[in-house]
Amino acid sequence: MVANLSQGGCKQLHSAGPDDVDIFEATYTLQVLSVKSVANNTTTGQDRFRIIVSDGINFVQAMLATQLNSLVAEESIKKHTILSITKMTCNFVQDKRLLIILSLHVVEQSDVKVGDPQPLDAPKAAAASSTTPTASTSLRPAQSSAAQSKPAPQRAAPSAAATNQAQAHGSIYPIEGLSPYQNNWTIKARVTQKSDLKTYSNQRGEGNLFNVTLMDDTGEIRATAFNAVALELYDKLVEGKVYYISKARVNFAKKQFSHLSNEYELGFEKSTMIEECLDLTNAPTIKYNFVPLDQLETIAKDATCDVIAIVKEATETNEIYSKASSRNITKRELTLVDQSQFQVRMTLWGKQAENFSSKDQVIAFRNVKVGDFGGRSLSFFSSSSMSINPSTDEAFELRGWYDSAGKEQEFKAYASSGGGGAGGGGPAFKREEIKSIMDIKAEGSSTSGDKAQYFSARATLLFVKHENMWYPACKGENCNKKVAEAGGEWSCESCQKKWPSPEYRYIMSLACADHSEQAWLQGFNDVGEVIFDHRTATDLHQMKEDEGENKFQAFVQEHSCETYNFTLRAKLDEYNGQSRVRYGISKIMPIDYKEEMKYMRDQLLGDWGQTAV
Structure with missing residues (x-):
């Protein structure tokens, strides 16, 4: 009650x-x-x-x-x-x-x-x-009389037009207060990101669309315009400016298209009113939650984050062919550095890549995607934004550091340990921190809530569970959702596309063991491709169809009894009402014997090897 x-x-x-x-x-x-x-x-x-x-x-x-x-x-x-x-x-x-x-x-x-x-x-x-x-x-309950007697800072008074505009709009709704059950509202929000004007094609024909991210002091919300409304509003909304917005439709958010935490999104319509705000006295400012470059390993793969860094290097643009969109896409790579003395690669795409010309500048990147190619990398995508030389304390501090000392420093780079690793996020594999499976299970049993623990391990693959070893996935770029067959076509509910055939992706359940104990480990597509020598799940599905179950099982068995280095993730899971700890593979790396010998040599020549017994 x-x-x-x-x-x-x-x-x-x-x-x-x-x-x-x-x-x-x-x-x-x-x-x-x-x-x-x-x-x-x-x-x-x-x-x-x-x-x-x-x-x-x-x-x-x-x-x-x-x-x-x-x-x-x-x-x-x-x-x-x-x-x-x-x-x-x-x-x-x-x-x-x-x-x-x-x-x-x-x-x-x-x-x-x-x-x-x-x-x-x-x-x-x-x-x-x-x-x-x-x-x-x-939070101070009272100020001294001297402090209270100080005059307030003088601000320029808003113009008569700005005052009249604010009065005309009356009460301003916070973005966090919007819901589909309210109609008469006006928000005052800053456009923090605006996508390109895109074309789309479906069964109902072709059209145009674009989306923006709007922000006020209480939160963010995504807004999308289609067709004639998109063409009318696209040039009216400018990234970085503040607007009064009303009479838009509030819908439940389509999470597959947005990273924002807001459970709602806006749909711009013919009746939507958008007016640029003239008085910026109390306008919302863009807020960042910057992650130092040396802390990117703490961010999960495919999550988003904010970083502020110096662009130390920028490559020339080049084009790559996208199978998903059947067209060439422009690409440019930046090398970012900061005071943590780490460097990381940032990839720009499309118009952002073509128009970039800010080498040696301080840039604040917002909502960029974290990848694990080569250890850790960043990617600028549709809902990302950047601010060149922003007027913030972090930017001034970074500029001063780089001009005085940073230009001459050597920077550490992220790299996959052990040669050719694959898998999701999490820390890098560390040979000096390898634990036995018995110890991992003992420590992993204390895992609680949504927090995961990470471990470095070395184990031998004993058995691959070959039933349900893959699923049919969407071929759309960065989608990978499961598709369903209907009428000879494979349909994706997530991106609303249809394909004549799916792309199969691995979902692996592996029995692995070391000298201490055995454990069942769970892995996904990258793990399967490492185990089966870069053969895709689509290749194995075709083998099973063409050559039969026996040949397929023999092939799977041939790839057992190999030893790998792992980064494992222990996380509490609930199944049939019971809690248990699941062990997922964040990275899997074939043994690189040259690296192993080098590590052993360094151990022998170091303090450990030189200590008298």
Whole structure:
């Protein structure tokens, strides 16, 4: 049963003036509509969480005090949680009231949203009575009289046209508050990414489409326009600019086309209103979560991340032929470096590759895809964006480091260990950290939650489970989803394409052992191609069809009894209501005897070999 909310509570919290109280204590029962991590507090290094809370009638934004962060980490506070808030304070940032929750307790967890809450018009704070706090002071209950007497920073007043525009649009909805059940809303959002105008073809004919990523202070959402609407709006939306947007359709997100966490997306229609924002005083700014280049191994393969780096080198463009699209695609490779003294390859495609000319510049890359070719690599794809020489502290620091010392440094490069590895993400194989299967099982048994443990191992392949060793996959570029046969064609529900035949991909279950114990290991397409000498699952499927089951099984058996180096991933899984630890293959590498001998030689000549027995 959902607890009764304090109706009118959001309005009361939002109506108090800045001089009424610094810390006020009262009990309000409110529901959480969203929880969002924001940029780290640079003073304390702690995460901050912005939440939207509702009383069933209205909703407002608030920040959690950092001492409440553990409630988010342990998921006591999440979407639809009912809270009893007992102590709060407030700050005014850029003439906006920001509530800060200091004390609360969780009433209950709910799966539904209470009521149909609407946003409140935020009362403007008097400029003379407030200053803009920094992250390190935002939780202080009171300021000294000297600090309060300081005049507020002077800002250029918005033009009359900008003021009239803001008044005309009235209440602004946060992106996190959008849902298909609301019609009358306006968002104020920055375009952080805009795709090319693309053509498509299906059973209903040909058309055009493009998509944009929109961002405000509460989150991001993807928006797509088709056909005549796409042609009308494409030149109107400019990457980096801020717009008022209304009368778009809110749909459930198609996750196969977007990496964003938002469960909804926008569809632009003929009635959609888009107007460039004239007053950028309170405009949302692009937020990054930069990953140093030496930490890319902690990011899973095919995940996205943000990096900021110097472009040390850039190749000339070249063209490669794409079987999936049956056309040539332009490609350019960049070498990125940063203060971690690592370098990594970034691949640009299409127009981004053709138009790039920013060697030796600082570039902030957003939402780039992490690959594991050659250890670790990055790829710029449709929803990625870049900002050249951004005005951020990270960019200025990186520029100073590179000009003063970085140009002359040697950089470490990612590389596959052991020669010719294959598989998913995870750390590189490390010979000095090889563990026995018995030890891996003992340590892996302590795995909990969604967190995986990684191990380096060496084991011999004893048996390949040859039943259901592959699945029919879509031939679409970067799709690989399972397809179903119907009427002589193979259809993909994910990308809505049809093919005369599928591409088969491996799903491997392997019995492997070392001197201590045996384990069943799970692997995917790259693992199968390593084991079967680069023969694809399509090749083996055809062999089985043409030469029969016996010949196929004999071929599989011939490729057992080989020893490999592995990077293994231990992760807790649930099957038939029971929890168990599954061991997946992140990397598999045939034994490179030259590398093994070199490692043994180094051990003998090092401290270990020279220590007297």
